[in-house]
Amino acid sequence: MDSERRRLLRLVPGLKSYVLGRPKIDPTEPVLSRQPGGGVGSAEPYLFASSAVSSCRIAQRPSSCVPAGLWRDHDVKFEHHGEKHAISATKENPDTNAGTANPLPPKDLGKCRYLSEYSVADLHLDNSKKPNFDFIVVGGGTAGSVVANRLTENSNHSVLVLEAGGIDTGVLNIEAPFFSLFATPNTPQDWNFTTTPQPGLNNRAVPYPRGFILGGTSAVNYLVYTRGTKEDFNRFARIANDDRWSWDSLTPYMHKTERFTEPVDHHNTTGWFNPAVHGFNGPNSVTLNNFPTEIDGRVFNTTQQDPEFPFNLDMNSGSHLGLGWTQLTAFNGSRSSAATSYLATNIIARPNLKILLHARVTRILPSAIHDFRTVEFQDAQGKTHLLTAGKELILSAGSVNTPSILLHSGIGNSTTLSALGIKPQHNLPSVGQNLTDHALLSLGWSVQTESPDGTFDPIVQNATARAAAIAQWQTTKTGRLVNDVLSQIAWLRVPDNSSIFERFADPSAGPNTAHYELLFSNGFTGAPPAPGNYFGIVMAVVSPSSRGSVTINSTDPLAPPLINPNILGTELDMFFMRYAVRSAFRFAATQPFANYITALPAGLTGNESDDELDVYIQNKSGTVFHPVSTASVSPVGAEYGVVDPDLKVKGLKGLRIVDVSVMPLIPAAHTQAAAYIIGERAADMIKESW
Numbered sequence: 001m002d003s004e005r006r007r008l009l010r011l012v013p014g015l016k017s018y019v020l021g022r023p024k025i026d027p028t029e030p031v032l033s034r035q036p037g038g039g040v041g042s043a044e045p046y047l048f049a050s051s052a053v054s055s056c057r058i059a060q061r062p063s064s065c066v067p068a069g070l071w072r073d074h075d076v077k078f079e080h081h082g083e084k085h086a087i088s089a090t091k092e093n094p095d096t097n098a099g100t101a102n103p104l105p106p107k108d109l110g111k112c113r114y115l116s117e118y119s120v121a122d123l124h125l126d127n128s129k130k131p132n133f134d135f136i137v138v139g140g141g142t143a144g145s146v147v148a149n150r151l152t153e154n155s156n157h158s159v160l161v162l163e164a165g166g167i168d169t170g171v172l173n174i175e176a177p178f179f180s181l182f183a184t185p186n187t188p189q190d191w192n193f194t195t196t197p198q199p200g201l202n203n204r205a206v207p208y209p210r211g212f213i214l215g216g217t218s219a220v221n222y223l224v225y226t227r228g229t230k231e232d233f234n235r236f237a238r239i240a241n242d243d244r245w246s247w248d249s250l251t252p253y254m255h256k257t258e259r260f261t262e263p264v265d266h267h268n269t270t271g272w273f274n275p276a277v278h279g280f281n282g283p284n285s286v287t288l289n290n291f292p293t294e295i296d297g298r299v300f301n302t303t304q305q306d307p308e309f310p311f312n313l314d315m316n317s318g319s320h321l322g323l324g325w326t327q328l329t330a331f332n333g334s335r336s337s338a339a340t341s342y343l344a345t346n347i348i349a350r351p352n353l354k355i356l357l358h359a360r361v362t363r364i365l366p367s368a369i370h371d372f373r374t375v376e377f378q379d380a381q382g383k384t385h386l387l388t389a390g391k392e393l394i395l396s397a398g399s400v401n402t403p404s405i406l407l408h409s410g411i412g413n414s415t416t417l418s419a420l421g422i423k424p425q426h427n428l429p430s431v432g433q434n435l436t437d438h439a440l441l442s443l444g445w446s447v448q449t450e451s452p453d454g455t456f457d458p459i460v461q462n463a464t465a466r467a468a469a470i471a472q473w474q475t476t477k478t479g480r481l482v483n484d485v486l487s488q489i490a491w492l493r494v495p496d497n498s499s500i501f502e503r504f505a506d507p508s509a510g511p512n513t514a515h516y517e518l519l520f521s522n523g524f525t526g527a528p529p530a531p532g533n534y535f536g537i538v539m540a541v542v543s544p545s546s547r548g549s550v551t552i553n554s555t556d557p558l559a560p561p562l563i564n565p566n567i568l569g570t571e572l573d574m575f576f577m578r579y580a581v582r583s584a585f586r587f588a589a590t591q592p593f594a595n596y597i598t599a600l601p602a603g604l605t606g607n608e609s610d611d612e613l614d615v616y617i618q619n620k621s622g623t624v625f626h627p628v629s630t631a632s633v634s635p636v637g638a639e640y641g642v643v644d645p646d647l648k649v650k651g652l653k654g655l656r657i658v659d660v661s662v663m664p665l666i667p668a669a670h671t672q673a674a675a676y677i678i679g680e681r682a683a684d685m686i687k688e689s690w
Ligand SMILES: Cc1cc2nc3c(=O)[nH]c(=O)nc-3n(C[C@H](O)[C@H](O)[C@H](O)COP(=O)(O)OP(=O)(O)OC[C@H]3O[C@@H](n4cnc5c(N)ncnc54)[C@H](O)[C@@H]3O)c2cc1C
Pocket: 138, 139, 140, 141, 142, 143, 144, 162, 163, 164, 165, 184, 208, 209, 210, 211, 212, 213, 214, 215, 216, 217, 218, 220, 221, 222, 223, 224, 225, 226, 359, 360, 361, 362, 396, 397, 398, 399, 401, 402, 405, 624, 625, 626, 627, 658, 659, 660, 661, 669, 670, 671, 672, 673, 675
């Protein structure tokens, strides 16, 4: 690490975790040298070979809606590919001798988003008298933002959100839907975690991104919006022994979170989705692909011709089997995240809601016996503070950090915590256990396109095409960048009479829930993108039997946890992935693709033996980054599990967990919808309690 890097890292609070945890990225350097690679679920960052940081400047004020006083004169600002990045510094920059850190919120509160970026001093914390806030939400991520929004609907409730990351405004890779490919891994908006070596991945350790930003992982994900099946949620309710978590009970919340909006090209969406199963008045915009692609007709023609891939009008109806259009969290051509929706301008202007950015929670402490309402956190300067919530502490730090914070607080397996040197506070052996995720593999078939830019590959491979797409998006919010990378999705099952089920129980939630998923893209999403045009199919095991864990091996709460999602860790999951690969080959061999596909995915013939295919899968697979179940719900009175069905931590007062870590089993779905739904359901439970 050279001295300039050291100096910058010291100045950049948003990168504190890189200094103290896993230093991984220097905002001013690595984009110059990284080779292209990565992509959906990839092990490598997907950055542009030809890219260069065009400038790295200090003390530039962005042109977007940031009023004087909020944007600090010593912020570090740099450009990558014409996209502007900015990371806030808190100490004075020796280069500029610039102004004071943490300015007060400007008077025109409400005109711009992010005006609730208070400094600790602005909060006038004085815990000695009475609690400053009724509720403290740890993590302004997907579910945490929902809770903060809904609780502050009641002006009698005051809420403080403590978020470790910064803000998302002006980051092209976050805002332009297609560039979600590049939002992670190893970016300033990523926690930059890595898994432990994965036996199912030939002992490779792979990046494990999580959103390090307001909006959390909803601000960096691939935008795909899928709820899962009726069977998924009914199983949740069965395991919790609480009908409040069943599909029917949650349906009002599914509608409440959603604002289904028309695509930016205003095309006729009849036959693209079923309006009857959607909400149209909620905060979070869900829409359909905004731009036609060359594969659309071919993909849907296959549904007419091959019964293995039947058409499904709307995979969010509760019955997802079949193939349909991808729904994505976008609005007017830009990403809709928990930050842009639940924490929109009018919400953060509420006087009873405060959001403290760059506030990293290190521990939760008892405020009385069995009462955990006190939070310990470090501010942007690394100074430690303690705060006690008047009513409840709500832990929404996500499936990796929620168990990590609990363990560092002495809440977990008392024996292992003692052995590590952490004083046990409350014995809950299930904390961090049962980590479950979806394995993923990306394949690309070479195609003969109708025009060189018939697929999105030129945008990835060619600087001129990319610049044109960026310019179009920036001026009109149209073009390829408004689309999700993944155009259509098929949810599919291994036949019920397959002999594999003579040896293994079926892990899916029921006969109408998929074992695997095929995601179709009008270009190659894998790594590295070799020059050419591709038809991409991503396959994922969505009802896995593998279980892993999040554990800690340090008493330092800033040290990264050990993340073992145990990807493809069982024979059954390997079987599912093999089956999915062969299913993808069958799909690509259907008649509609006959004069389109010119070559098979590199390194595969489609005739591999099981053993040969396993080698390929283990060397190339990764994850879809859907970790759940590390603080699982269980029935009231159960000796296992971490939270009761009302999401209160078992045996404790004052502490609730609201994020996808509470799901008892992984849904056959991308998990952001579940985070929003859980946030909405939990917010009502909390309101009912108070
Ligand atoms: C690359 C990627 C792509 C994905 N694509 C999709 C997709 O297309 N569709 C989909 O449905 N799902 C997708 N997911 C998964 C989905 O986005 C997540 O499951 C979901 O957003 C998780 O929500 P959450 O509320 O549980 O946690 P998060 O949204 O991760 O929120 C946790 C928040 O807590 C903060 N935090 C953590 N620790 C601390 C601390 N110590 N102090 C203060 N704050 C803290 C974090 O910074 C974060 O803001 C993807 C995930 C990744 C990583």
